[in-house]
Amino acid sequence: MTFTFRIRGRRRIREANQARDARLWAQAAALYEAHVKRRPRDVAVVVQLANCLKEAGEHAKSLSFYERAIELSPTDADVFLQRGHLFKLMNRRADALASYRTALKHDADNPHAFRELLGMGEYDDLPIDDTVTTDEAVNTIWLDITDLIEYAKHNRSFSGIQRVVANLVRFAAQQAPGAFRVVPVVPDYARLRVLAVPIERVQALIDLFDTPRVERKTIDKAILAVYTSRYKVVPTARDAVVIAGAFWIYPHYDVIARLRKNGVRFGVFVHDLIPIKYPEYVHHGAIVDFQNKWVEVLGVTDFVLTNSEYVASEVKAYLNDTLTFDVPVKAVPLATELRERTASPDIVDPAIVDVCRHPFVLCVCTLEVRKNHLYLVKVWQRLRERFGENAPKLVFVGKWGWDVEELQLYLETLGCLDDWLHIFNGISDGALEYLYERCLFTAYVSFAEGFGLPIGESLVHGKPCIASSTTSMPEVGGRFARYVDPYDLDDGFRVFEQTLADRTGLEAWRDDIRQHFSPRTWNAFCADFYRCVETFHAEFEGAPAALNCVLPSAKIVRGGESAIAHLAATRARIVTFDAARCTGWSQMEKWGVWSVNSVATLEFGSDLEAGSDIQIYLRLRRPAGKTSTRLTVRCADTVESFRLAVHDTFIAFSGVVDADRRIRIELNVRRRGSDADVGVGFIALTAIAYFAKPQHATSLLTGTD
Structure with missing residues (x-):
């Protein structure tokens, strides 16, 4: 009889597995459950039943069997992982997070649990060393690598921005950059804390991105090693914090504002202002996000570094034309040196080998509207009319990007793909080297760039480049490139036609590059970068942090992203009170800000002379449902009290511009009884205005701001 049961049990499991593989979930569950009734301690089948x-959507019953599996095998990481998936389906976020963390506890290398935590944005809850580490005797550059880590979570190769951060880390790991040590940090901006990471862990992650065909789980394991090695640090007045990656991905910069009050200097490295200067080439949502974060980061910045002189000039113009304060700006041009690579695999794509049997011109960049590929296609149509079959082929290398429908439709209509035009996506570094070595020359006719790295890479390979004459590109190519107007097809045809018609001149151009072009190395870039940070820090030593918030008199000034978006859309000077928050405030919201302490302070610069008597107006409201909010306001020697309404209302009080031409305001909120417990905040601030006495503000304050 026992033998018969075993035979039936195996048959039932086989049938259950077949139903499971056919996605017949209810049928499979019934078969698994029949087996579990006879063998309740068969944990593997209990888990399959729960799955x-x-x-099948029977979540409560599924959970009961996951709990049984955990009782049978309490250290099985996969059971906790699967239970976490169930909790996600049940919208039990906290329970899902707890399950994923337990899975990692039992299997520290479990990439699935780690990726779930990353996907839920909870990597900051991974264990950290809470022992606060600081060394006031050592000058430190805290290099923010948040962008590099975020990018690594979703990609297996670095873009240009992340490559900059990666080289800064490598340089710092290999040698002392100067009077300052360099420590990578992944600040927890939401919790207002700075978390450092051993530089060896970061370099190990970076090295993976130069490994051909690296597996996703290998990268995830390296990211986990970075996060689990974090430890708290407290930067001091001897230090500087620098962001060299994408500054627009951060939720807010309140932790930086707090550090600056303690004497820490903050700098940001800017790669371009394309979303602001050339919005036609960027998705609208990205423009708004970039604009908001750009204004916010400038509000807490001591100095700006840029990747080219052109971008430096754009930043200076923006500060002068759009904001009410200034920040020092210095260009640190990027490297054009090729990065070192591990041995490249053999070329496996026969299409690439076949293309290289014919003369061709190479264009390496993302296929998106800003890169102007359609311009090259139209020029090539005319070149084929001029040279016939002797015209070289055109090769595009890059992934498909944004707003390319017009290009794709044009190519489909033209029918030139895999004839005289070839497009390759996601090729290996070895394949790209193969193309560079065999092309006649390269083309890079982008409408706008912050730097233009493909121009430098072409020259490093000893290949001429025909590039756009706009923005930063002539700065990169110098006399070694030739230039076209990217808006003028006739100009483009003329330059390309002359180059192809004079092959002797083309060879002489190549020889000139090989003999005289000297690439800028990554070591040179990194040394200059850190030297500039040290120089700015020395210039600021002993001086209070600049107040990057000057509010004009006789004007209503709002705060938050909505105010920035409105002013940017109307091309008005962007003035908000965001950076006036001194102490006791939460992060900015779209409409303004809540105070989070009973005492909150504001501080901003004035365009009036020191000692001027002023009338100040704050538009405030109390939380809904609270009736006993009493506010005391102090400015200079004036103290006044108010009762706040539940809707936005201006309060008015007197003040004086301080000797340093700043206005300082303290707001003290008192509540009684149950009203003292308010979850949302103490008071909401939505606008600030002030006037030199005896100016009258009635018409402005009752009008539309």
């Missing part, structure tokens, strides 16, 4: 019940 099938989960997929």
Whole structure:
């Protein structure tokens, strides 16, 4: 009889597995459950039963069997992982996070649990060393690598921005950059804390991105090693914090504002202002996000570094034309040196080998509207009319990007793909080297760039480049490139036609590059970068942090992203009170800000002379449902009290511009009884205005701001 049961049990499991593989979840669950009734301690089948019940939508029953599996095998990481998936389906976020963390506890290398935590944005809850580390005797550059880590979570190769951060880390790991040590940090901006990481862990992650065909799980394991090695630090007045990656991905910069009050200097490295200067080439949502974060980061910045002189000039113009304060700006041009690579694999794509049997011109960049590929296609149509079959082929290398429908439709209509035009996506570094070595020359006719790295890479390979004459590109190519107007097809045809018609001149151009072009190395860039940070820090030593918030008199000034978006859309000077928050405030919201302490302070610069008597107006409201909010306001020697309404209302009080032409305001909120417990905040601030006495503000304050 026992033998018969075993035979039936195996047959039932086989049938259950077949139903599971056919995604017949209810049928599979019934078969697994029949087996579990006879063998309740068969943990593997209990888990399969729970999985099938989960997929069949029987969540409560599924959970009961996951709990049974945990009782049978309390250290099985996969059970906790699967239970976490179930909790996600049940919208039990906290329970899902707890399950994923337990899975990692039992299997520290479990990439699935780690990726779930990353996907839920909870990597900051991974264990950290809470022992606060600081060394006031050592000058430190805290290099923010947040962007590099975020990019690594979703990619297996670095873009240009992340490559900059990667080289800064490598340089710092290999040698002392100067009077300052360099420590990578991944600040927890939401919790207002700075978390450092051993530089060896970061370099190990970076090295993976130069490994051909690296597996996703290998990268995830390296990211986990970075996060689990974090430890708290407290930067001091001897230090500087620098962001060299994408500054627009951060939720806010309140932790930086707090550090600056303690004497820490903050700098940001800017790669371009394309979303602001050339919005036609960027998705609208990205423009708004970039604009908001750009204004916010400038509000807490001591100095700006840029990747080219051109971008430096754009930043200076923006500060002068759009804001009410100034920040020192210095260009640190990027490297054009090729990065070192591990041995490249053999070329496996026969299409690339076949293309290289014919003369061709190479264009390496993302296929998106800003890169102007359609211009090259139209020029090539005319070149084929001029040279016939002797015209070289055109090769595009890059992934498909944004707003390319017009290009794709044009190519489909033209029917030139895999004839005289070839497009390759996601090729290996070895394949790209193969193309560079065999092309006649390269083309890079982008409408706008912050730097233009493909121009430098072409020259490093000893290949001429025909590039755009706009923005920063002539700065990169110098006399070694030739230039076209990217808006003028006739100009483009003329330059390309002359180059192809004079092959002797083309060879002489190549020889000139090989003999005289000297690439800028990554070591040179990194040394200059850190030297500039040290120089700015020395210039600021002993001086209070600049107040990057000057509010004009006789004007209503709002705060938050909505105010920035409105002013940017109307091309008005962007003035908000965001950076006037001194102490006791939460992060900015779209409409303004809540105070989070009973005492909150504001501080901003004035365009009036020191000692001027002023009338100040704050538009405030109390939380809904609270009736006993009493506010005391102090400015200079004036103290006044108010009762706040539940809707936005201006309060008015007197003040004086301080000797340093700043206005300082303290707001003290008192509540009684149950009203003291308010979750949302103490008071909401939505606008600030002030006037030199005896100016009258009635018409302005009752009008539309």
